Amino acid sequence: MTTTYVIDGAEITGLESFWKVIGEAVNGPGGYFGSNLDALADCLTGGYGTPDDDDFVMEWRDHELSRRALGQEETVRQLERRAQRCHPDNRAAVLRDVERARAGEGPAVFDRIVEIFEQQVPGSLRLR
Structure with missing residues (x-):
């Protein structure tokens, strides 16, 4: 069964808030899922809250708002x-x-994040 994590793009105002939003989406309040781009890559493949079988989807809602905030x-x-x-x-x-x-x-930062998802877990990121 596929697990879906939701990133609320409306809450992202910069890179620091991105780390908070993705951490909480994956691991609940106060959760961690990276604090820099290298750590994000590690988290996507290292089992830091994502299913070990890589059967997950990250749904990034309102991603256009995030694209501007991370431009x-x-x-x-x-x-x-x-x-x-x-x-x-x-x-x-x-x-x-x-x-x-x-x-x-x-x-831009947004582009690098999307690129990291595609490199580490192709097809797992859905931009909505």
Whole structure:
């Protein structure tokens, strides 16, 4: 039997709220299901609340609201934060990514999330 988890896109206002919404959708109030893109990939394949047999669907309702909230502006914000925290050897590359994102180039955070779902568990994400 397929388990369906519902992500309420109307509750997503940025990446931090995405982590809260998906964590609670999968694991209940206060639940965890990643706190960065690498952790999301791990959660999708590592059994962190999802069925071990991969028989689940993530239904992302009002995903267009989320697409806007996790668009280029949020992408720039997240990359700027990364540039402040990353190793000095990596800072120039991250700052180039910031400039590309400011110019509207490259994938937005929303696009990266969708890409991770498709890479880790193809067909499990339903955008509604």
